[in-house]
Amino acid sequence: xxxxxxxxxxxxxxxPYVAGKTISEVKKEYxxxxxxxxxxxxxxxxxxxxxxxxxxxxxxxxxxxPDPIAGELRKKIADKHGVKxxxxxxxxxxxxxxxxxxxxFFKNGENAxxxxxxxxxxxxxxxxxxxxxxxxxxxxxxxFDIDTILDTVDENTKMIYIANPNNPTGTYINKNEYGKLxxxxxxxxxxxMDEAYFEYARSVSDYPNALENRPxxxxxxxxFSKAYGLAGFRIGYGFADERLITEMLKTKLTFEPxxxxxxxxxxxxxxxxxxxxxxxxxxxxxxxxTGFFDSHHIRYADSISxxxxxxxESEEEAVEFTQRMLExxxxxxxxxAFGLPNCIRITIGTDDEMxxxxxxxxxxxxxxxx
Amino acid sequence: xxxxxxxxxxxxxxxPYVAGKTISEVKKEYxxxxxxxxxxxxxxxxxxxxxxxxxxxxxxxxxxxPDPIAGELRKKIADKHGVKxxxxxxxxxxxxxxxxxxxxFFKNGENAxxxxxxxxxxxxxxxxxxxxxxxxxxxxxxxFDIDTILDTVDENTKMIYIANPNNPTGTYINKNEYGKLxxxxxxxxxxxMDEAYFEYARSVSDYPNALENRPxxxxxxxxFSKAYGLAGFRIGYGFADERLITEMLKTKLTFEPxxxxxxxxxxxxxxxxxxxxxxxxxxxxxxxxTGFFDSHHIRYADSISxxxxxxxESEEEAVEFTQRMLExxxxxxxxxAFGLPNCIRITIGTDDEMxxxxxxxxxxxxxxxx
Numbered sequence: 001x002x003x004x005x006x007x008x009x010x011x012x013x014x015x016p017y018v019a020g021k022t023i024s025e026v027k028k029e030y031x032x033x034x035x036x037x038x039x040x041x042x043x044x045x046x047x048x049x050x051x052x053x054x055x056x057x058x059x060x061x062x063x064x065x066p067d068p069i070a071g072e073l074r075k076k077i078a079d080k081h082g083v084k085x086x087x088x089x090x091x092x093x094x095x096x097x098x099x100x101x102x103x104x105f106f107k108n109g110e111n112a113x114x115x116x117x118x119x120x121x122x123x124x125x126x127x128x129x130x131x132x133x134x135x136x137x138x139x140x141x142x143x144f145d146i147d148t149i150l151d152t153v154d155e156n157t158k159m160i161y162i163a164n165p166n167n168p169t170g171t172y173i174n175k176n177e178y179g180k181l182x183x184x185x186x187x188x189x190x191x192x193m194d195e196a197y198f199e200y201a202r203s204v205s206d207y208p209n210a211l212e213n214r215p216x217x218x219x220x221x222x223x224f225s226k227a228y229g230l231a232g233f234r235i236g237y238g239f240a241d242e243r244l245i246t247e248m249l250k251t252k253l254t255f256e257p258x259x260x261x262x263x264x265x266x267x268x269x270x271x272x273x274x275x276x277x278x279x280x281x282x283x284x285x286x287x288x289x290t291g292f293f294d295s296h297h298i299r300y301a302d303s304i305s306x307x308x309x310x311x312x313e314s315e316e317e318a319v320e321f322t323q324r325m326l327e328x329x330x331x332x333x334x335x336x337a338f339g340l341p342n343c344i345r346i347t348i349g350t351d352d353e354m355x356x357x358x359x360x361x362x363x364x365x366x367x368x369x370x
Numbered sequence: 371x372x373x374x375x376x377x378x379x380x381x382x383x384x385x386p387y388v389a390g391k392t393i394s395e396v397k398k399e400y401x402x403x404x405x406x407x408x409x410x411x412x413x414x415x416x417x418x419x420x421x422x423x424x425x426x427x428x429x430x431x432x433x434x435x436p437d438p439i440a441g442e443l444r445k446k447i448a449d450k451h452g453v454k455x456x457x458x459x460x461x462x463x464x465x466x467x468x469x470x471x472x473x474x475f476f477k478n479g480e481n482a483x484x485x486x487x488x489x490x491x492x493x494x495x496x497x498x499x500x501x502x503x504x505x506x507x508x509x510x511x512x513x514f515d516i517d518t519i520l521d522t523v524d525e526n527t528k529m530i531y532i533a534n535p536n537n538p539t540g541t542y543i544n545k546n547e548y549g550k551l552x553x554x555x556x557x558x559x560x561x562x563m564d565e566a567y568f569e570y571a572r573s574v575s576d577y578p579n580a581l582e583n584r585p586x587x588x589x590x591x592x593x594f595s596k597a598y599g600l601a602g603f604r605i606g607y608g609f610a611d612e613r614l615i616t617e618m619l620k621t622k623l624t625f626e627p628x629x630x631x632x633x634x635x636x637x638x639x640x641x642x643x644x645x646x647x648x649x650x651x652x653x654x655x656x657x658x659x660t661g662f663f664d665s666h667h668i669r670y671a672d673s674i675s676x677x678x679x680x681x682x683e684s685e686e687e688a689v690e691f692t693q694r695m696l697e698x699x700x701x702x703x704x705x706x707a708f709g710l711p712n713c714i715r716i717t718i719g720t721d722d723e724m725x726x727x728x729x730x731x732x733x734x735x736x737x738x739x740x
Contacts, residue, residue, distance in 0.1 A: 001586050003613060005558070008477045014620040019438045043433045052429055055630070059425060062634075063416045063599035064407070068389045092462060092604075095623050103498055107378045108478060121624070128473055128621045188375070216371050229433035232629030234462075243373060250384040251498045253465050254491070259602030260425070260630050264432075 010130035020331070032329040036353040039333040040231075041167065041197075041307050044349040045281060047229030047264075048274040054267035058260045066259040069249070073266045077237055080269070081211060086242035089249060092256040094196050094223045094236040095121040098161075101219065102129040103251040105190060106158050113152045114161040115144050117169060117339035119194065122161050132156075135339070142169040142301040142309060146177045150184040160185070163194040164210070165201050168335040168345040170303025172201060178208035182215060190244075191218045196236070197305040199227035200279055204304050216241040224265045226306060227275050233261035282306045285348035292358055296365070307347045315341040321364065328360040380500035390701070402699040406723040409703040410601075411537065411567075411677050414719040415651060417599030417634075418644040424637035428630045436629040439619070443636045447607055450639070451581060456612035459619060462626040464566050464593045464606040465491040468531075471589065472499040473621040475560060476528050483522045484531040485514050487539060487709035489564065492531050502526075505709070512539040512671040512679060516547045520554040530555070533564040534580070535571050538705040538715040540673025542571060548578035552585060560614075561588045566606070567675040569597035569645055570652055574674050586611040594635045596676060597645050603631035652676045655718035662728055666735070677717045685711040691734065698730040 004012065023035050038044075070090040078085040091097045102125045106112075112126055116135035126133045134157075136148045144162055153160065162181070165172040173181070185191055193210035201207045210220045223236035235257040240248070257265075268274070289308055293300050299311035312318045315336070322334050322344055330353075333345045346357065374382065393405050408414075440460040448455040461467045472495045476482075482496055486505035496503045504527075506518045514532055523530065532551070535542040543551070555561055563580035571577045580590045593606035605627040610618070627635075638644070659678055663670050669681035682688045685706070692704050692714055703715045716727065 001557075001611065001613065003617070006475065006560075007617060008475075011474055011617060011620060016616055016620055017438060017624060019441075022437065022441075037434070040435055042435065046433045051432070052426075055425060055429060056422075058602065059422055062421070062602040063413045065410055065412065065595075065601045066604070067392065068387060071389075071392075092623065092626060092628075095625070099623060104381055105376065105378075124624070187371075190376075225435075231435045231625075232428065232432035234436070234623075234625060234628045241371065243371065246386055247373070247377060247381060250381060250386055253462065253469060253604075254387060254494070255465070255601075255604060256462060258462075258604045258628055258631065261628065 008130065010127055014124070014127050023331070026326065026329070026331060030327050030329070034356060035329045035331065036349055036356040037331045038347040038349050038353060038357065039331040041226060041345070041347045042231050043227060043229035043278050044347070044353060045229065045278050048268045048271035050267045050271050051230070051264045054263040055260050058263035062259060064259070066255045066257065066262060068254050070257060070262045073262050076266060076269060081239070083239060084242060087239055087245055089238045089240070089245050089252065090257055090262070091236060091238070091252050092234040092258070092261070093225055094194060094221050095125070096234070096252070096256060097221055097236055097238045098122055099125045099128070100248050100252050101159065101192060102126055102131060104247050106131050110156050110158040111154070112159040112161060113149055113157055115166070117142065118161070119163045119167045120337045138169065141171065143171045144173050146173060146181050150181070153186060153189055157189050159190045159192060161192045161194065163196065165197045165303070165305040167196065167305065168307065168333070168338045168340065168343070169301045169309045170305035170307055171301050172204070172207055172304050174206040175208040176206070178210065178213070182213070182218070185217065187217065189217065192221065193218060194221045196221065196223045196226055198222055199275055200282055200306050201304045207304065211239055214239065219244065224268065227278050228265070228268050229278070230261070230264055230268060233258065233264050235261040235265050281350065282348045285354055288354055289346065289348065289357070296361070307345050309335070309340070310344045310346055312342050312344065318342050318344055324364045325360055328363065330357050330360050378500065380497055384494070384497050393701070396696065396699070396701060400697050400699070404726060405699045405701065406719055406726040407701045408717040408719050408723060408727060409701040411596060411715070411717045412601050413597060413599035413648050414717070414723060415599065415648050418638045418641035420637045420641050421600070421634045424633040425630050428633035432629060434629070436625045436627065436632060438624050440627060440632045443632050446636060446639060451609070453609060454612060457609055457615055459608045459610070459615050459622065460627055460632070461606060461608070461622050462604040462631070463595055464564060464591050465495070466604070466622070466626060467591055467606055467608045468492055469495045469498070470618050470622050471529065471562060472496055472501060474618050476501050480526050480528040481524070482529040482531060483519055483527055485536070487512065488531070489533045489537045490707045508539070511541065513541045514543050516543060516551050520551070523556060523559055527559050529560045529562060531562045531564065533566065535567045535673070535675040537566065537675065538677065538703070538708045538710065538713070539671045539679045540675035540677055541671050542574070542577055542674050544576040545578040546576070548580065548583070552583070552588070555587065557587065559587065562591065563588060564591045566591065566593045566596055568592055570649055570676050571674045577674065581609055584609065589614065594638065597648050598635070598638050599648070600631070600634055600638060603628065603634050605631040605635050651720065652718045655724050658724055659716065659718065659727070677715050679705070679710070680714045680716055682712050682714065688712050688714055694734045695730050698733065700727050700730050
């Protein structure tokens with residue numbers, strides 16, 4: 001079998017995914033009891049307790065295929081946001097919607113413009129579709145550079161991808177920048193605003209809620225994986241002009257998201273207290289960790305998300321710090337695949353988890369820096 | 371917005387998915403209490419009772435992303451089938467694995483060869499990827515025509531897709547035909563054997579279990595959606611040479627299948643009594659419905675699957691029969707999208723559901739045929 005002959009070039013060039021260690025593997029390998037998983041921007045409070053009963057109801061029809069358009073949930077989301085059902089798509093997480101965007105809209109040879117330090121899921125899905133990706137360097141404060149992004153658009157550009165707040169940096173484009181982006185957006189270009197971390201960001205006064213200012217070529221993504229704490233179910237949603245949604249529905253897998261995901265998300269939407277509690281926990285945690293970093297002269301990016309980007313001097317330091325933290329039971333995420341080899345993304349956890357982080361940090365640096 | 375300008379031609383040419391009516395919609399619209407859903411080849415016995423506890427365990431970590439390679443389940447499947455873990459891929463149903471195959475292996479301009487009356491999911495995913503599909507007519511007894519399929523392969527053929535047993539016909543290629551297929555298979559062509567209905571077929575003496583005779587360019591698909599009754603969870607699996615699996619893992623969504631799906635499937639594998647009971651129910655049901663058809667001079671295809679293809683005189687008759695059955699609470703599946711406009715696919719249900727079918731059938735035809 002000649003793989004080089006068999007495979008398209010863009011697939012050959014993709015790197016295989018390397019799974020991180022699971023909690024139980026870390027426990028076993030390093031003989032630890034206390035583990036703080038601050039690696040994947042998940043909700044460390046879990047999810048709403050209402051989810052359990054919803055899932056038990058879902059099990060009563062689990063032998064049947066899911067509702068392909070997730071009709072009841074779609075209506076609930078449309079009503080909540082004051083849009084038509086036909087402007088909403090549900091799929092197996094934002095990553096799946098990004099895959100759908102790549103499959104639906106790109107002709108061979110077209111390109112997409114985004115930052116060089118943003119969600120790796122977009123890089124991967126663009127690679128799978130063989131899309132020419134134009135990555136614009138982030139600014140010195142780790143933010144999307146809107147002017148340069150607009151300058152980079154050409155006649156073959158099909159899409160601009162902005163994560164707002166951005167992942168892994170936690171930074172955001174403000175209302176002024178969003179306005180500039182809309183003003184400079186050519187008609188033939190789709191603008192994707194990935195608002196996976198919307199719930200954490202919405203109270204910031206100059207954060208632009210793209211759903212409230214959405215021309216026909218703007219697509220807004222949201223998810224149940226972050227503040228709602230439903231990552232294991234795989235369910236996200238998107239808003240767009242209904243003509244675009246009609247096309248996207250053609251390329252999504254017929255039966256995503258799953259029945260359990262649909263039932264869980266439907267129920268979870270009713271427990272906004274859980275969302276507020278989750279957001280509050282994260283805001284306190286951000287203040288705590290940035291205060292801690294300030295007092296220890298560690299650089300970081302200003303975050304309105306549920307994680308903080310820790311900026312180290314070099315890739316080597318990032319590798320070593322991540323490894324040392326792992327050995328003390330704190331699982332962090334290096335973000336080299338996101339374009340930032342010298343940085344580490346730290347998910348904000350519970351008070352106890354943040355204490356674990358601080359204690360381990362002190363241990364490591366008292367050895368290294370004393 | 372100029373959609374014709376915006377979209378690739380293959381996407382424009384795809385038909386939007388039209389969802390069938392849900393059980394509750396049918397109940398409401400026709401004021402019915404008794405509904406028999408024999409439309410989607412689901413397991414009418416439900417799923418194994420062990421699934422519930424497994425799902426409750428899964429909920430304890432539902433805020434976290436799923437294990438990307440479904441490691442524990444992958445190992446269990448590999449061990450059961452005597453292959454290496456690296457030869458197994460898990461994904462969100464067979465449809466997702468078919469999508470992965472289309473994304474991973476096809477270069478622009480390459481084609482796939484299959485039957486004109488087979489699983490619509492392959493037609494759709496090939497269309498999404500813009501693959502040139504060469505559809506070979508089925509034989510007069512609704513079977514894959516292996517000789518003509520081999521003759522249709524050319525230097526641009528990347529894949530042959532065979533569903534065995536076939537969906538929607540329930541027919542199969544036998545050991546002799548499978549041997550012929552392997553013998554005639556050029557080295558540059560991948561052969562996909564979709565065995566979604568394997569559990570129903572395996573006891574048939576000349577049914578070829580492709581997993582037991584699998585050269586390096588053969589890929590075998592199985593699923594938990596049919597006999598296991600887990601369709602709502604979306605989980606299927608595939609076996610292939612580990613070099614092929616490595617490439618397929620690059621294009622699958624990072625976190626499919628879901629955590630609940632992984633836990634449910636892991637537990638369900640231990641309840642083989644449930645599978646045997648399900649298969650037994652279907653075998654009895656096939657005998658019953660084919661006897662019924664014989665006595666009413668209705669044509670059908672010989673099935674070793676969990677459904678029977680009913681062959682009517684015309685598309686009009688199929689449309690009308692399906693509608694009349696729906697009005698009496700029996701939901702059936704027209705298979706025009708599968709290439710058979712004059713046929714109806716009838717999932718084998720419980721005794722009570724098969725009685726419902728027979729009673730409604732008699733009512734309809736005593737009016738039409740008397």
